[in-house]
Amino acid sequence: MLKVEETQPVEFSSVLLANFDEIVSRYPEGKQKSALLPILHLVQAEFGWTSPLAMDKVAEYLNIEPIEVYEVASFYSMYFLQPKGKYVLEVCRTGPCCLVGAEKIMDHIESKLGVKEGEVTEDGLFSWRGVECLAACGYAPVLQIGPEYTFYENLTEQSVDQLIDDLRKK
């Protein structure tokens, strides 16, 4: 997943392109730019991040200027503009989660993984970061892991340990 480097060409598979085509078909003719956000999600799921080269290819596919892709990818918090670990643990750090211990969970993840927020572990497997409200305040503290955005609720230090150990074994 992290093998893609800026110097390597990015190729979209025929499966991926077929998915792009299906998304574009949802909008009126000439409004294909509406497909940009969904397509960037597919690109990130495939390559692990939205690299400049991948964004250029998306611009070419949608027949828009590259800057129109960059400005969108840099505006929305879900798109990674740098390579991340295979598993990015995104912990909600907003009010309601902090009332029930989200900050302790983040401290625990930092010491367990041994990397600071935004960094990648040496084996390339993990990154973590605090994110803003994930709309799951009743099940706090919570974290999510892309690209499936599987949800883990009512976190404890033990359940986080278990989760990280399980992902390592995968």
Place this chain on the structure above:
Amino acid sequence: MGRKLLLEHINVPGINTLEVYRQKGGYRAVEKALKTLTPDEVVEEVKKSGLRGRGGAGFPTGMKWSFLAKPEGVARYLVCNADESEPGTFKDRYLMTYIPHALIEGMIVASFALGAKTSYIYVRGEMMPQIRILEKAIAEAKAAGFLGKNILGTGYDLELYVQLGGGAYICGEETALLESLEGKRGNPRIKPPFPAIAGLYGCPTVVNNVESIAAVVPIINDGGDEYAKVGIGRSTGTKLISASGNLVKPGVYEIELGLPVEEFIYSDEYCGGIANGKRLKATVAGGSSVPILPANLTLKYANGEPRLMSYESLSEGGFATGTMMGSGGFIAFDEDQCIVRNTWNFARFYHHESCGQCSPCREGTGWLEKILHRIEYGHGKMSDIELLWDVQRKIEGNTICPLGDAAAWPVASAIRHFRDEFEWHVKEPVKSLSSNYGIANYAVPIEKKVEEVKQDNI
């Protein structure tokens, strides 16, 4: 037990499937609307119901629909706002996860009423599991003839799509949402023109919250007049409340509007009281944007009358002693929580989420975060409290969209009701790092409900 209009069948196994949903009376509203009513009659029922937008603003849904321009030969759109991101709010996630067909059914009826041939559900990108659930539900509905060409043989065509967001709170603002749906940054538009005149792709568009759309189903099934009988005064119907924070039973509850706040917090049917036997210090009653209230003002008006869960009652007393219904994100703070820290946390949230378009919001939210951070971490000055007040006042009302107000209100209300806690942080910088101010003078200590119940039993 309060009446349930949206979540009546939520515990029925398989209610997320079309088959079980139909067994429980699902898609009756589609049949009734498309076969026996005209689009204008559907709008009329929604008007009669008194339904108010459930996303936060509380604007009457039927009236919003009636503003939709209908020029000849121009497409019209219905867009569902499922970009649920207001801290404290998670009701739409719940509804889409467990009873997705309620939203799909509402979308079909509402699209018919508005004359939309293509409708979109804009879901925040983080809700990938819910997106898959909705797409499956749409496929089921289409296979059963409720979507696509010539629905139920009535000649009405509708395509319904799920659109993914990219993780931006601002896209919950309807014009930012439309920008995002057009593949752009989520910068809110200057109004007018309102979306009802020029919305998606410049065409007349209605944007409604998930819960508002789902509420159309019982309104059409039972009639607008019946719906209006539920609730209290101009707060008709039921409302989904997302309860979080230090509660025994956080979660999503459907309440009849008009339920006393005290009953909502303490009764076992709802939140079951404050967790770990602690006392309530404060609440944010309608999502992070609405003013925070100390416990005493949460439960009662300044004149001592009980406060109810309704649009009017929650805002009784204005910002001096009241708050707002907002999106129904009810956050409870126990006696150990620090108001300064929470206010800093919310300010950081708004700074992070400001789109950067208007200077008062872009710069002001940054200042709020910085000043609150230094007060919280023991470097504050007394003048910082006045500075906070000054900055929030200069943001409020001076921005294109309501995010500026939403950032200002939590700060203003925290200072208004909890000023002595801010002053304590300044006076006791070391102590405030290791301990909490506690429940304090402003929040008249509320008796522990557990003890009261025991006494009743004796």
